[in-house]
Amino acid sequence: MRGFHFSKYIPDSLPKGSFDELLKLFMQLLQHTSGDAAEALAWLNELDRQYGLTTGDYGIGDFIQDLKDRGYISDDPGGGEIRITAKSEQAIRQSALEEIFGKLRKSGKGNHNSNRSGLGEEKNADRREYQYGDSLDQIDMTASIHNAQVNHGLGDFRLTERDLEVEERDYKTLTSTVLMIDISHSMILYGEDRITPAKKVAMALAELIRTRYPKDTLDIVVFGNDAWPIALKDLPYLQVGPYHTNTLAGLELATDLLRRRKTHNKQIFMITDGKPTCLKEGGRYYKNSMGLDRKVINKTLNMAAQCKRLNIPITTFMIARDPYLQQFVRQFTETNGGKAFYSSLDGLGEYIFEDYIRNRRKTVR
Numbered sequence: 025m026r027g028f029h030f031s032k033y034i035p036d037s038l039p040k041g042s043f044d045e046l047l048k049l050f051m052q053l054l055q056h057t058s059g060d061a062a063e064a065l066a067w068l069n070e071l072d073r074q075y076g077l078t079t080g081d082y083g084i085g086d087f088i089q090d091l092k093d094r095g096y097i098s099d100d101p102g103g104g105e106i107r108i109t110a111k112s113e114q115a116i117r118q119s120a121l122e123e124i125f126g127k128l129r130k131s132g133k134g135n136h137n138s139n140r141s142g143l144g145e146e147k148n149a150d151r152r153e154y155q156y157g158d159s160l161d162q163i164d165m166t167a168s169i170h171n172a173q174v175n176h177g178l179g180d181f182r183l184t185e186r187d188l189e190v191e192e193r194d195y196k197t198l199t200s201t202v203l204m205i206d207i208s209h210s211m212i213l214y215g216e217d218r219i220t221p222a223k224k225v226a227m228a229l230a231e232l233i234r235t236r237y238p239k240d241t242l243d244i245v246v247f248g249n250d251a252w253p254i255a256l257k258d259l260p261y262l263q264v265g266p267y268h269t270n271t272l273a274g275l276e277l278a279t280d281l282l283r284r285r286k287t288h289n290k291q292i293f294m295i296t297d298g299k300p301t302c303l304k305e306g307g308r309y310y311k312n313s314m315g316l317d318r319k320v321i322n323k324t325l326n327m328a329a330q331c332k333r334l335n336i337p338i339t340t341f342m343i344a345r346d347p348y349l350q351q352f353v354r355q356f357t358e359t360n361g362g363k364a365f366y367s368s369l370d371g372l373g374e375y376i377f378e379d380y381i382r383n384r385r386k387t388v389r
Contacts (some may be wrong), residue, residue, distance in 0.1 A: 026245050030178065030214040031154070032176065034293075041077065041078050041079040041082050041268055042082070043087060043090050045066070046077065046078075046087050046204060047091075047096070048070065048076065049077070049113075050065075050068060050072070050087075050091070050317045051065060051112075051116050051119040052119065053067050053068060053289050054108065054112070054116055054260060055116060055119075055120070055220055055224055055227075055260065056217070056220050056329075057221060057260050058262065058263050059108055059113075059116075059260035059261040059333070061097050061106040061107055061108045061112075062105060062106050065088065065106070065376075067140070068084060068364050069084055071218055072338050077139075082084065082118060083275050084323060087116075094111075095109055095111045096108065096109060096112045096115065097109060097112065099322075100333040103382075110204075110257065110268075113257050113260055116198065116227060116260050117227040117230060117231040117256075117257075117259075118231055120121070120224045120228040120231065121227075121228040121231040121232055121235075123224070123228070129311070138245075142365055143206065148207065151167065151190065151191060151192065152162065152189070152190055152192060153186065153188070153190065154185055154186075154189070154190050154191065156187035158190050160193050161219040162190045163188055163189070163191075164189045164191050165191065165212070167189040167360060168183065168187050168188045168189050170188075171183070171188075171189060172187040174211040175187055177222070177269065191210055194341055197288070197289050198239050198240060198283055198285045198287040198288075198289060198290075199211075199239065199241075199287065199289045199290070199291065199384040200240065200241045200242045200243075200285035200289065200290045201229075201233075201241070201242050201243070201244075201245050201290075201291050201292070201293060201296070201380070202243045202244075202245055202278035202281055202282055202292045202293070203229060203242060203243070203245070203292075203293045203294075203371045204245045204247060204264070204274045204275075204278055204294040204295065204296075205219075205222050205223070205226060205244065205245070205246050205266060205272075205295050206222070206246075206247060206248075206269060206274075206294075206296035206297060207219065207246045207247065207248045207262065207263070207264045207267060207316045208247075208264065208268055208269040208298060208301075209264060209266055209267060210269070210297055210298045211264045211297055211375075212264050215287055216218070218297050218343055219262070219263070219264050219304065219373050221343075222295045222343075222372070223259055223262050225295065225366060225372050225376055226244055226295075227259050227260070228258075229242065229245070229293075229376060229380065230242055230256050230259070232380075241285060241287070243278070243281045243282075244256065244259065245272055245274055245277050245281070246262065246266055246274075246277050247269070247271065247273055247274030247277075248264075248265055248267025248268065249267045249268055249270055249304070249311075250273055250277075250301055250304065251270060251273035251274040251277045252274070252277070253277065253281065255382070263343070267302075268297070268301040268302035268309070268311050269298050269299065269301045269302055269312060270298050270300070270301075270303060270309075271294075271296070271302065271324050272300065272303055272320075272323050272327050273303075273304060274294070275292070275294075275324070275327045275338075277329065278292050279292075279327075279330070279331060279334065279336060282334075282336055285333075287313075290334075290335070291336065291337050291338075291339065291340050292331065292336060292337070292338045292339070292362075293338075293341065293376060293380075294338060294339070294340050294341065295341045295372070296316070296340065296341075296342065296346040297342070297343045298344060298349065299316055299321075299352055300320045300321060300351055301313045301317065301320060302320065303319070303320055310317070316352060319388055321352065324356070325355065325356060325359050328356050328359040329360065330360070330363075332360050332361050336360040337360065337361060337362040337363070338356075338357075338360045339362050339363045339364070339365070340353050340356065340357060340363070340365070341364075341365050341376060342364060342365065342366045343372060350366060
């Protein structure tokens with residue numbers, strides 16, 4: 025019989041009552057509650073009531089006590105409220121990394137490939153003849169012996185300098201990145217939570233750099249009416265505000281942070297869902313949330329052009345589908361010479377990860 029058979033959906037990935045399984049869910053809930061442990065535990069209680077996450081031998085009360093004993097949460101001495109600890113903040117970043125990027129092996133050197141070959145650190149497919157000064161460990165002995173057999177024959181086998189074949193290697197580069205996160209009110213408008221995926225990506229990217237690319241640097245900038253840097257430990261608590269979108273201020277701060285970095289390779293990643301709507305002139309704000317204000321747009325585009333002159337490409341991750349907003353992003357990207365991705369909330373992390381790893385920017389020589 026052809027057709028569809030409908031039945032009640034029973035999730036098969038719910039926790040089975042152990043501490044480790046409940047901890048994974050708790051870490052997910054903390055991302056949605058902006059680090060509010062009490063609210064996350066209230067949600068966990070409700071989920072337990074609906075789906076039976078715990079067993080008769082291990083309940084939510086046991087889980088809360090284990091969280092305290094293992095250093096994930098603590099009672100605030102002042103008001104008695106439950107707070108997460110630094111251990112939980114790190115666990116949230118690791119959870120975000122595992123969810124978005126999968127389990128990554130730590131790399132000893134943790135740098136990025138550039139578009140230059142020669143006496144580098146990582147082998148590539150290029151081969152060339154030996155030149156004076158080449159390191160012995162660059163010589164491909166198998167290929168060199170094969171060349172000697174072809175050039176001289178088996179009866180008169182000898183290995184000369186002209187038979188030696190050298191493996192080219194890619195140089196490694198250090199990269200300084202500023203991640204800009206839009207915290208304007210539109211990031212939670214229309215019933216869609218856009219700030220939580222943005223925070224999750226930021227935490228995962230920070231954990232990726234810390235574990236796999238420890239020589240790289242990552243600064244995080246948030247922008248609404250103004251722009252300001254935030255520390256990595258503050259990410260779980262980040263919330264949107266009643267702000268407009270001052271993209272110019274975010275770019276100015278990001279550029280200033282990158283100027284202080286001594287690396288040649290610099291880039292800006294910007295996560296946003298809307299258009300620039302705000303400028304700060306002297307001590308007052310110039311705001312216009314209706315359409316694309318020519319004054320705001322022109323100054324933002326001028327800043328994009330300035331970043332291009334400073335060899336700072338901007339990659340924009342646009343999490344909105346409005347055609348006129350995408351048109352602005354295309355103009356912005358063309359002015360800067362960077363890249364733009366129009367991503368769903370679910371695919372945001374993969375887009376940023378792939379672009380960061382590929383590191384397709386030209387190396388400044």
